[in-house]
Every structure is written in C-alpha cells, then in structure tokens.
Amino acid sequence: MDVVAFISNIVTIISAVITCINCIFQWIIKGTWKSEDKRHTINPFLPDIELGDKASSIGKRKKKLLIFICKISLLVFLCSATLSIILYLVRNEPPEDEHEAYIWYLEHTENGGSPKNLNALGECYFFGRGTEVNFDQAFSCFEKAAQKNSSAQYNLAICYFYGYGTEINDEKAFEYFQMAGDDIADAKAYAGHYYYCGWGGVEVDKDKANALFELSKSKGSIMALYFQAMYYIFEDESEDRFDRAIELCQQVIDAGYDKGNGLLGFCYADEDSPVHDYGKAYDYFAAGEEAGDDFALYGLGRCYEKGKIVKKDESKAVEYYQKAAALGNPYANYYLGRCYYNGTGTEASYENALECFARAASRGHAGAITMQGICYENGFGCEVDERAAFRCYERAAELGNLTAIYNLACFYYKGTATPQNYEKAFELYMRAAEENNAKAQNYLGIFYENGYGVEKDEEEAQKWYAKAAEQDNEVAQRNLGWMLYEQEEYAEAFKCFSESGHEGYASSQYGMGECYYYGRGVGQNYEQAKLWYEKAAEQEYEAAIVQLGNIYYYGHGGEIDYTTAIKYYERAAELGFPEGEYKLACCYEEGKGTEQNDNKAFEYYKKAAEQNHANAQSCLGAMYYYGNGTARDLSEAVKWFEKAAENNDRYGREFLAQCHYYGNGVQQDQAKAAQEFAEIAEEGSAWSQMMLGQCYLYGNGLEADYEKAVYWFQCAADQNSARAQELLGECYENGWGVEVDAKKAKEYYDMAEENGG
Numbered sequence: 001m002d003v004v005a006f007i008s009n010i011v012t013i014i015s016a017v018i019t020c021i022n023c024i025f026q027w028i029i030k031g032t033w034k035s036e037d038k039r040h041t042i043n044p045f046l047p048d049i050e051l052g053d054k055a056s057s058i059g060k061r062k063k064k065l066l067i068f069i070c071k072i073s074l075l076v077f078l079c080s081a082t083l084s085i086i087l088y089l090v091r092n093e094p095p096e097d098e099h100e101a102y103i104w105y106l107e108h109t110e111n112g113g114s115p116k117n118l119n120a121l122g123e124c125y126f127f128g129r130g131t132e133v134n135f136d137q138a139f140s141c142f143e144k145a146a147q148k149n150s151s152a153q154y155n156l157a158i159c160y161f162y163g164y165g166t167e168i169n170d171e172k173a174f175e176y177f178q179m180a181g182d183d184i185a186d187a188k189a190y191a192g193h194y195y196y197c198g199w200g201g202v203e204v205d206k207d208k209a210n211a212l213f214e215l216s217k218s219k220g221s222i223m224a225l226y227f228q229a230m231y232y233i234f235e236d237e238s239e240d241r242f243d244r245a246i247e248l249c250q251q252v253i254d255a256g257y258d259k260g261n262g263l264l265g266f267c268y269a270d271e272d273s274p275v276h277d278y279g280k281a282y283d284y285f286a287a288g289e290e291a292g293d294d295f296a297l298y299g300l301g302r303c304y305e306k307g308k309i310v311k312k313d314e315s316k317a318v319e320y321y322q323k324a325a326a327l328g329n330p331y332a333n334y335y336l337g338r339c340y341y342n343g344t345g346t347e348a349s350y351e352n353a354l355e356c357f358a359r360a361a362s363r364g365h366a367g368a369i370t371m372q373g374i375c376y377e378n379g380f381g382c383e384v385d386e387r388a389a390f391r392c393y394e395r396a397a398e399l400g401n402l403t404a405i406y407n408l409a410c411f412y413y414k415g416t417a418t419p420q421n422y423e424k425a426f427e428l429y430m431r432a433a434e435e436n437n438a439k440a441q442n443y444l445g446i447f448y449e450n451g452y453g454v455e456k457d458e459e460e461a462q463k464w465y466a467k468a469a470e471q472d473n474e475v476a477q478r479n480l481g482w483m484l485y486e487q488e489e490y491a492e493a494f495k496c497f498s499e500s501g502h503e504g505y506a507s508s509q510y511g512m513g514e515c516y517y518y519g520r521g522v523g524q525n526y527e528q529a530k531l532w533y534e535k536a537a538e539q540e541y542e543a544a545i546v547q548l549g550n551i552y553y554y555g556h557g558g559e560i561d562y563t564t565a566i567k568y569y570e571r572a573a574e575l576g577f578p579e580g581e582y583k584l585a586c587c588y589e590e591g592k593g594t595e596q597n598d599n600k601a602f603e604y605y606k607k608a609a610e611q612n613h614a615n616a617q618s619c620l621g622a623m624y625y626y627g628n629g630t631a632r633d634l635s636e637a638v639k640w641f642e643k644a645a646e647n648n649d650r651y652g653r654e655f656l657a658q659c660h661y662y663g664n665g666v667q668q669d670q671a672k673a674a675q676e677f678a679e680i681a682e683e684g685s686a687w688s689q690m691m692l693g694q695c696y697l698y699g700n701g702l703e704a705d706y707e708k709a710v711y712w713f714q715c716a717a718d719q720n721s722a723r724a725q726e727l728l729g730e731c732y733e734n735g736w737g738v739e740v741d742a743k744k745a746k747e748y749y750d751m752a753e754e755n756g757g
Contacts, residue, residue: 014437019355094120102130109141109412115149118142126164139165146176147426150183157187161328162294168328170362181212185221195226197364222255226263230295233266234331242273261288262295269299282309297324298332305335305345314345325356325725328612332366333360341371341380350381353705366399373407386417397428397707406432406440413443413452422453433464439542441475443470449483458483474500479508485511490521495642503530509536510544517547519555528558542577549583553592562593582616583609587606589628602629609640614649621655625664634665653680654688661691662702670701693727697736706737717748 094101105121109113113121122141125134129437136597139159145152157176160169174194180187192212213224231247232241246267252260265284282303290297301320304313318339324332337356340349354375360368373392376385390411396404405706409428412421432440441464447454462483468476481496497511509532513663515521516529529550536544549568552561566587572580585604588597602623608616621640624633638659644652657676660669674695680688693712696705710731717725729748732741 015095034454036496054363061635098124098130100130112144115145115147115152117720118145119149119152119155122152126155134163135159137165137406138568146179150180150187153180154184154187155192162188163326168359168729174200174202185219186220186223188216189223190214192224195721196227196231222252222257224697225255226252226257226260228262229260232638233263233270242267242270242275246275259288259293259295261270261285261291262293262297264297265299266298269302278303278308292327294327294329294332297327298329298335298745301332301335305339309572316345318345325359328359330360330363330365330368333357334361334365337368337371350375352381354381354393363398365452366396366401367405369396369399370401370404370407373404377407390417402435402437406437409440409443414718416491422447426453432726433467436471438468438471438476441465441471442479445476445479449479456594469499472499472503474503474505474508478505478511481508481511485514485520490515492521501535504535504539506536506539506541509533509539510541510547513544514548517551526551530557542572542575542580544582545572545575546577546579549580553583562587564593566593573607574628576611578608578611578613581605581611582613582619585616585619598623598629600629609643612647613645614644614647614652617644617647618649618652618655620675621652625659627653634659636665638665650680650683650685654685656689657688657691661756667687672701674691674701681715684719684722686716686724689713689716689719690721690727693724697731706731708737717751720751720755722752725749725755749756 019437089511094104102124103119103123105113107368108117109121112118118141120754122145124130125138125141127133140158142152142156142159146156147213153176155182157173159165159518160173160176162168163344173193177187177190177194181191187383189212192209194200194202194209195205195212196209198732199689213221216224229245229252232245233240238244246264248259249264249267251262261284265281265288266580267281268275268278268284269281269563281299285296285299285303295494297320301317301324302308303310303317303734304320305317306312308705316337321332321339322337325336337353337360337456339345342348342355349633357368357375362373369392373389373396375381376392377389378384390408393404393408393411397408405428409425409432410416410701411418412425412428416445426444429440429447433444445461445463445465445468446453448464450456462480465483467478469710471482477496477500481493481500484490484493484496493514494512497515499508501508501512513529513532513536516523516525516532518524530548532545533548533551537548545568549565549572551557551565552568553565554560566584569580569584569587573584574580581604585601585608587593588604589601590596602620605616605620605623609620617640621644623629624637624640637658640654641659653676657673657680658664659666660676661673662668675690677688677692677695681692683685689712693709693716695701696709696712698704710728713724713728713731717728729743729745729752730736731738732748733745735741
C-alpha cells in the first residue's frame, strides 16, 4: 500500500471515531437539558437527581463544556472529511513521473476504467511515456475509449490515418475525425483534408474543406496550416505558392509541430522554387526525420535516389520510401512502387509494385492510378484486366495525368475494353498533345492524315508530325518522312528518315534504303541502300528483307543472283509478309532460283492474295483462268480478278475486262469490257489500247470506228505490242481508217514478227 493510501485510511478511521464521540456527547446533552421540568435527567447514564441552584450552576458549566467539546469535534470532523476528500482526489490523479503514471493508468484500467484513463494509457503506449512504444496496445486503448471520449476518437482516427497499430483505413479515419471534430480543432482540419482530397470515398468538396480549415484555424488548429502548406507545394500553380507555403510551414514549426520540417524541405527541394536549395532541403528533411515525419522520410528518399547533396544510394532511397510508405504517404508509395517496378535499389517485383501503387491510388495519386492501369493492361503482377486498366486510366485522366489521358485515348482508338470511338480518342489525344506529349502529337498526325474522328487534313497532319518529330519521336519522324516522300519532297524525307534511322528505328532505316535505292533526295547508291535495308532486316522489317531480295534478283549493284534473292523472299514469306509470298510465288512460276513449280507458285500466290495483295490476286486469278497449278476454274478466276480490280491493280482490271469481253466465267458483256479497256488505255496500257482498238475495228461493245481503231492500234504499236502492230498492218493493207499503203502494212507486219507476233 502506498503512503497516500495509508494516510487516507488513518484519517478515515479518526474521522469515524470523532464522529461517534460527537454523537454520544450530543445524546448526553439532549438527555440532560431537554427534560420537561428541566430538573431531572432522562439520560440512562446519569443518576435521576434533583438539581439545586448549586447543581444548576455546575450544570451550566458542564453544558458549556459539552457544547465546546461538540464544536471542537464537529470542526475536527469537517477537517478530517475535507482531508479525506482531498486525499481521495489525490489518489485519483496520476503521479508526475511518467513511469509511475503509466503504472497508475494500468492499475486504474485493469477492469475497464474510465474512457479518460483508457485514452491516457493509450497515449502512454503511443508516445512511449513511461513504457515502450506499442502501437497495437495504443490502438486497443483508443478503440475502447472512443465511444465516450473525443480525445480517444481523435487518436483512433490518427491510427487509422497513418496505420499505427492497424491497417490504414481512410473511411474509418474520416468517421472518427468527424466524431471528434466538435471538441478538437485538429480533427476538424483532418476532416477538411478528406473533403479536399476526396479520400476514403468522400466526395471532393474544396469549398467545404476550406470552410473547415478556416473554422479549425480560428480554434487554434496547427494541422489546418499544415494541410494548406501541403496544397501550395504539391498542387498549386500560382507564382507565390512557395512563399505562402514557407510562411505556413514556419508557423507550424513555431507552434511546436516538428513535422512541418518535411514540407518546408520540399519548398527548397523543388527546382521551380525561387528559394531552391538542396542543402537546406536536406537539412529540413533530416530535422523532420527525427519527428517521424512521412514527408521528411519521403524527401530523404528522393535525395538518395537522385544523389542530391548525398551520394546516390538507391537502396537507401528504398529504405526511406518504405518508412514513409508505411505511414501512408502516397508520394512515397508511388516512388516505392516505381522502384519495385523497375528493380531500382531492390529486386524487381511487379506484385510489390502493384501493392504500392494501390495504396497510393487509394489516396488519389494520379501517377499511381495510371501505373495501376499499366499493370492491369499488361498483366504485371496480376492477371490481364483491360477493363480495370480502362477504369484506372479514366480516373487518372480526370485528375489530369497526361500518360493516363494518352493511354485512355489509345483504348478508345483501338476499341480496347470500350467501344471504338475515334471522336473521343481525338479529343483525348488533343488534350495530351497540347501539353506537348509527343506520342499524342504523332497520333493527331495519324488522325488528320487518315480522317479518323476529324476531317482529313494533310496539312494539319504534317504540322503535328513535325511537332512530335521535333521532340525526337521516332515514329513521328518516320511518318513525317513518308508523308514528305509521297509529296516527292525527297530531300526532307531523307532527313527525317536519317534522324530516326540512325537511332535504330527500322521503318526509317528502310526509308533511307529506299532513298538510296532509287536515288531520291540523295545520290543513288545500291551499296548504301543494301546497308540500310540490312539494318532494318536485322529487326525483321519485312519490306526491307524483300528489297534485299530484289537487289539480288535484278542484279542492282552487282550480278543477278536468283538463289540469294529467293532466300530473302523465303525469309519474308516465313514472316507472313504478302510481298515476300508474292515474290516467292513468282520465282516458283518462272523457275528462278529454284525449279519451276506451278503448284508452289499457286500456294504462295493464294497466301498473298488472301492478305489482299493486289498483284497476287491477279496472278492467282490467272492460275485459275489457265489452270496452272490448280484445276481451271473461271468463276474463281473472275472472283480474284474482281478483288484485284477493287484494289486498282491494272492486270486484274484487264483480266476482268477480258472475261467480260469473251464471257469467260461471267456473262459476256462487251460494252462493259470496252468501257474498262478505254479507262485502262487512257492510263497507257498497251494491251488495253490494242483491245480497245479491236472493239472499234469490229464494233464489239461500241460503234465501229476505223479511225479510232487505228489511233489505239498506233498507241499500242508504239509500245511494241506485236498484236497491235499486226492489226495496224491489216488496217494499212485493207484501208481501214487509213489509205491503203502496202509498204506500211509490210513494215508493221515485220515489226510484229520481230516482236514475236
């Protein structure tokens, strides 16, 4: 038993004794002087005697004595009772010594105790007062006391906010901050923070947040100042934001809240700050570290990752990020996630990265939400979930994250996890492009060039390609190069190809090869063409592989080498490239570089034709038409000629016209055939010119006209068409459309014979 308890017990006993004595004396007095005749006693402890005058005098003195004794006893009783109350109260106040106070609280809460004492015991565990820090025990005490104690409600909310002794739970934290807000100004400030950020399922309401900050500041809240400083540093874009943040941080520190040092450090760490000074930033971070400030720990992590003031140490950066992340700091969780994602300072782990991004995302970090989307889109640390990725990009885009805006645009463009929507994609690409996102600028070029979601406009397309190309976007340089190439601006095209080609971009290397191969924008040089084709071919760029085959097939820059050519064509065909399949089919049909094989030719023409290769479609139609490599099938022939004609292949159009002319595989329609011959003849085809001449000569499909027949025969003959030369000879021999001229007739017959007619 302690000294206070002993004294309290003694005083209680004395008080009780005096009280009893006082009662006895009062009884005696009442019994002696309150009889009816005032001459006899009625007290059983005194003899029943008559009182004379003398006795009366003595009785009066006794009476006075007894009254005096009663007064003294009453005074002693009151003093002892007061002392008992004081001692009782002393016994219910904890000692000043922290350890003794901890023991006192422990004893007074063994069987539940008052909410006030439970909260105080929780604070002993939380702050390490008189005992070791134990957040689990602290949380338990706060939780028990929170129903009836506002301080416990606030402390419990802090536990949920930072994850002390429990998992971080913003819904619970907000609930308890609101409960404590009527009595505790800082709790009201925290509630305002939730409204400002929209954490824990709370709708963003910055007007309400600011009203709560002003109200809590009027009641002396330090946290309201702290949060406002945070917003100036990380969210505001005004010119004086750092000046205002520094002022607020200093007020927070002066009020004794050491965690303000971390925020103050960022006022000096930010490179846009007018007071930028990494040395000062580091000093403030170090000061905040001692207070366990999450922003200070996060700031130190940034210093070590970047190597600012301190020697670069990515492992140490991870340690600081982990400490700050454990306190729920969204920035630290984001950067820790990036470290796990990239294997920076720690072993790479998509699973750990995704966990960190999720924690930061729960507190509205737009970058973390975007990274969540990237993980879901690619199956990093989780199953591929494109719909979840879409939702992440959508949420982060609303927060203004450029990467999310760009990725969301790509989802709309490709119709990934959402219906394809070129208009929406264009709108999002424009948002990102206006913020100088090079990839988005390139896509705007694609949209304008092809008329996706916007009216086709090559000038606008070229403008956006150029903007992206200026930022060294290789795809844009390629796209701009090909646009200029098609405009026959070969020198500028070669420049674009060269810029990205030297950086290893295969399409641009192929473009450089094309310029050297044909001498466009640069001197023709087959060796250089071969060099750049080979660079592109090393990256499996199919068109470059085919061109290498063409160099050997045609003997450009050296001797013809069909054997080597066919190896390149086979390589391209194995990659499923239709031009490679077509060229390989030609080699089999012609027996160049391999034995002639119509069956193989048919096989590869068909593969290429099914990939919409126009020349292959014409050749496949011809195989069906003549029955080479397959059974003759005029209907199939017509089908493939029609496909080739739809792709504006001249040979396909001519074959289709021939089928209409003779009625092969289709109902004969010489008028339609003549019309098709006329269109193709205008384009310079000798065969169509000859066939059109026949239509005019014999009146097949149009009205006979010898002069027009002679005109078209002459056009074809000038291109060494043997059949046209032969027919022109007949015209001169018979005077059809010209005067009879046997000499000229013989000349054209001889020409036809020389040309194999």
